[in-house]
Amino acid sequence: MQVKDHTLIAKVSMLAGKIMLKSGAETYRVEDTMNRIAVAYGLKNVQSYATPTGINFSSDIATDTHFNRISNRSNDLHKIAEVNSVSRQITAGELELKDALKKLRDIENAKLNFPGWMQIIAAALVSGSFAMMFGGTWPDFIPSFIAGGLGYAAMLGFERLVEIRFMAEFFGSFIIGVTAFIFIYNGVGNELDRIIIGAVMPLVPGLHITNAVRDLMSGHLVAGISKGVEATLTAFAIGAGVAVIFAFV
Structure with missing residues (x-):
């Protein structure tokens, strides 16, 4: 050879x-x-x-x-x-x-990802479904549907504009919190917490958490710990974005 x-x-x-x-x-x-x-x-x-x-x-x-x-x-x-x-x-x-x-x-x-509009619609449907699964009522479905779609769209847009890790998730969850509060303030929806929880689910770093656990179980300690920290910081950014709304409301 x-x-x-x-x-x-x-x-x-x-x-x-x-x-x-x-x-x-x-x-x-x-x-x-x-x-x-x-x-x-x-x-x-x-x-x-x-x-x-x-x-x-x-x-x-x-x-x-x-x-x-x-x-x-x-x-x-x-x-x-x-x-x-x-x-x-x-x-x-x-x-x-x-x-x-x-x-x-x-x-x-190759561009194998689904187009952005399809990802946003899927995120919106998932958000409304999770709101129902976590104990919400049918009046909470539409607010969570819209908040989840807007939040995911904001996250995608922010990722393209600013290359700062974790800021896209923060901005997306912030938009979700604002949208959910506006709906509740105007009498649309019953449970603010259910709406927000459902809407942030598409932002949750589930794949990072899974990969971190699998790498740790395979003996790749450096990769597993770093991915676990990344997932933790992403979750913190999501929580912080929602917390900002409650801090000023």
């Missing part, structure tokens, strides 16, 4: 890991996928190491250690599934190196 093949294998493995980590995958899954791809193409004694903010890759054949820093992360389970599909094809011997690299680049550049 030539040196350029080592480099190409590293590129494929690193790109697969980068896409998965940026899309919200657990670090142990990222490392496992990178190792499987490299071994399938003939590398031995492969070492992969992933944290929430970066990935390392090396082998005993190649002379270089590859590193890639991850600055922005999101939740895109569709891309994770696509990378897993490519990984399975590679381990089955169905993809050549260049074809695998092309497929992964296509996945990286």
